[in-house]
Amino acid sequence: MNRRTFLTTATTAAAASLVTSTGHAALAAIGMEQAPLPYAPEALEPHIDAMTMGIHHGKHHVAYITKLGDALKASNLGAGNVIDLISDLSKVPADQKMAIRNNGGGHVNHTWFWKWMAPAGSGPKGPEGKLGEAIQGTFGSIEDFKKLFAEAGTKRFGSGWAWLIVTADGKLKVTSTPNQDNPLMAGIVEAGDLGTPILGLDVWEHAYYLKYQNKRPDYITAWWNVVNWDEVARGYAAAKA
Ligand code: MN3
Numbered sequence: 001m002n003r004r005t006f007l008t009t010a011t012t013a014a015a016a017s018l019v020t021s022t023g024h025a026a027l028a029a030i031g032m033e034q035a036p037l038p039y040a041p042e043a044l045e046p047h048i049d050a051m052t053m054g055i056h057h058g059k060h061h062v063a064y065i066t067k068l069g070d071a072l073k074a075s076n077l078g079a080g081n082v083i084d085l086i087s088d089l090s091k092v093p094a095d096q097k098m099a100i101r102n103n104g105g106g107h108v109n110h111t112w113f114w115k116w117m118a119p120a121g122s123g124p125k126g127p128e129g130k131l132g133e134a135i136q137g138t139f140g141s142i143e144d145f146k147k148l149f150a151e152a153g154t155k156r157f158g159s160g161w162a163w164l165i166v167t168a169d170g171k172l173k174v175t176s177t178p179n180q181d182n183p184l185m186a187g188i189v190e191a192g193d194l195g196t197p198i199l200g201l202d203v204w205e206h207a208y209y210l211k212y213q214n215k216r217p218d219y220i221t222a223w224w225n226v227v228n229w230d231e232v233a234r235g236y237a238a239a240k241a
Contacts, residue, residue, distance in 0.1 A: 034065055035111065043119040047222040049211045057114065060206050064106030064180070071099035083108055087184040101188065105180030109161060113202050118228035127229055131236045138172040145174070149201070150220045152176040159204040164232070165195030166239035198235035199227065 037057050042050035068082070075096040077085070086104040089097050126142050127135050139145035145164075152174050153162035160178040167173055175183055175193040183195045201223060208219035 034062060035114075037114055039117075039119055044117060044226045047120060047225045048117070048208075052206075052208065052210045055210075056202075056206060057110075061107070061110040064103045064110065067099060068103035068107050071096045071103060075100065083184065086182070087186060089185075089187065101185070102180050105182050105185070108184075109180055109182055109200060109202070112197065112200060115231050116199055116228055117223075117226045118231070120225045122228075124229040127232065129233060130240075131229075131233045134172055134236070139174075146224060148174045149199075150217070153201050153203045153220050154217050156203050162201045162203060163197050164199040165193075165197050166236065167195040170240055196235070196239040198239060199232045 034057075037053065040050075041053040041057070044053060075093050077092070082104050085091070086101065086108060089101060092100050126132065132142070135142060135145045139148060149162055149164060153176070156162065156176045156178070158178065160176060161180075161182065163175045163177065163183050165173050165175055165183045173193070173195060175189075175195075177183065177185075177189060177193075181188055182200070183189055183193060183197050186194060201220065203216060203220075208216065212219040212222075
């Protein structure tokens with residue numbers, strides 16, 4: 001299996017883990033598991049350090065999954081598509097809504113986040129092809145897009161995410177959400193900021209504090225080196241299809 005095949009397989013597995021049913025003891029009953037990282041925890045060094053990746057994937061993401069499992073059980077909701085569930089929380093009992101919003105968002109956002117990164121130099125250095133053209137057409141230039149996206153991450157007060165989304169009318173937009181909310185969450189996110197995320201950046205302190213401490217802008221600058229532009233282009237093509 002070559003590297004590209006491996007990454008594609010791992011990405012597919014990561015997507016499938018949102019809906020399939022095997023593995024992880026705590027989740028067997030509700031039909032979810034956590035996919036392994038599609039690269040070694042140290043593979044994103046020096047931009048993202050191995051200890052941060054290990055704790056982030058092995059502790060933080062696992063905690064979201066475990067708590068999501070508890071909340072789904074308490075809701076009498078069985079195995080299903082977590083993305084569909086968090087996109088429309090109306091089926092969730094009131095007393096479990098916040099837990100499913102936070103931990104379902106946490107699980108989905110992190111599943112995406114791992115595949116939106118790849119070792120520096122393993123793929124294109126920036127957006128190419130149709131995605132590159134759309135970014136330039138929308139934001140003026142790649143640099144202008146990166147500046148806007150970085151600002152969305154830097155200005156997000158407290159914990160949250162910066163996003164590049166494809167809106168329902170097929171346009172690109174940079175947005176930001178607090179906590180573990182994401183741009184699919186209708187009724188929670190402002191209507192104009194709803195869309196399909198094709199790139200997202202975790203700006204919770206747990207994503208960068210060990211290496212960057214209070215310097216969130218330095219983390220964001222370094223993070224561009226490990227963006228998996230092939231995966232972002234795949235997401236763009238799928239969202240436009
Ligand atoms: Mn995180």
